[in-house]
Amino acid sequence: MGFEMKTAVIIGKFYPLHDGHIDMIERALEMFDKVHVLVCTNGTQTWGNLTPEDRTTAVVYSLNYHYPELTSKLEVHHFDDSNMPDAVESDNEVSRVWAEFLVKRFPDMTHFYGSEPYIQMMAEHQNKEYVMDNRNLNLISGIS
Numbered sequence: 001m002g003f004e005m006k007t008a009v010i011i012g013k014f015y016p017l018h019d020g021h022i023d024m025i026e027r028a029l030e031m032f033d034k035v036h037v038l039v040c041t042n043g044t045q046t047w048g049n050l051t052p053e054d055r056t057t058a059v060v061y062s063l064n065y066h067y068p069e070l071t072s073k074l075e076v077h078h079f080d081d082s083n084m085p086d087a088v089e090s091d092n093e094v095s096r097v098w099a100e101f102l103v104k105r106f107p108d109m110t111h112f113y114g115s116e117p118y119i120q121m122m123a124e125h126q127n128k129e130y131v132m133d134n135r136n137l138n139l140i141s142g143i144s
Contacts, residue, residue, distance in 0.1 A: 007034040008113040008131065009106050011098075014039050017059050022066055024133045028113050029070040031131065035113075036075050036106050037063075042082040053078055079105075087118075095121035103128075 008028050014021055028035045039059055041052030050058065056078035064071050084101065085094045099122035103109065112123040115133045123130035 004110070005033045005108070006031075006110050007036070007106070007108045008032040008111040009036045009038065009102055009109045010113050011038040011040060011102070011119075012114075013041065014055065014059055015041075017055075017062055022062060024115065025063060025074075026067055026070070027133060028131075029067060029073055032073070032111065032113070034073050034075070034108070036077060036109070038077050038079050038102075038105075040079050040081040040084075042080060052080065077105075090116065090118040090121060092121055094118070096125045098122055099125040102126075 008031070010025060010028055012021065025035065025037060037059065039052075039056040041055060043052075056076060060076045063074060063076070067074075085091075085097050087094045095118045098118075099112075102112075102122065103126050109128065111129045111131055112119050112126075113131045113133060120130045120132065122128075
């Protein structure tokens with residue numbers, strides 16, 4: 001049996017990016033062979049004068065600054081989620097739609113990684129492994 005690459009996807013608004021996000025991504029980079037970070041934005045959210053693309057660039061620069069030795073395992077992507085369903089609380093149907101999208105967008109994904117209940121729901125919908133990041137939850141969550 002050959003080596004199976006473990007690839008995780010982390011999604012979030014990173015609105016704004018803070019130390020809890022950085023710590024969570026660092027732990028994922030230590031656990032997985034590859035990590036996709038999807039920075040989700042829409043036109044209703046502003047972060048100073050930064051555009052959504054600027055927010056994505058800020059995530060990339062921050063991670064490169066903090067963990068230059070790990071960034072070869074990291075890919076950061078921008079996604080305008082204006083046409084995706086949203087819910088303030090974790091919702092089974094919203095999680096199903098997002099899970100289907102993520103599996104198509106990242107066909108190499110083997111794991112869902114995060115700190116929110118909806119991440120586990122997404123993993124269950126796609127029969128993927130779920131790894132809960134449970135450190136510093138008070139620093140990470142925007143909805144808990």
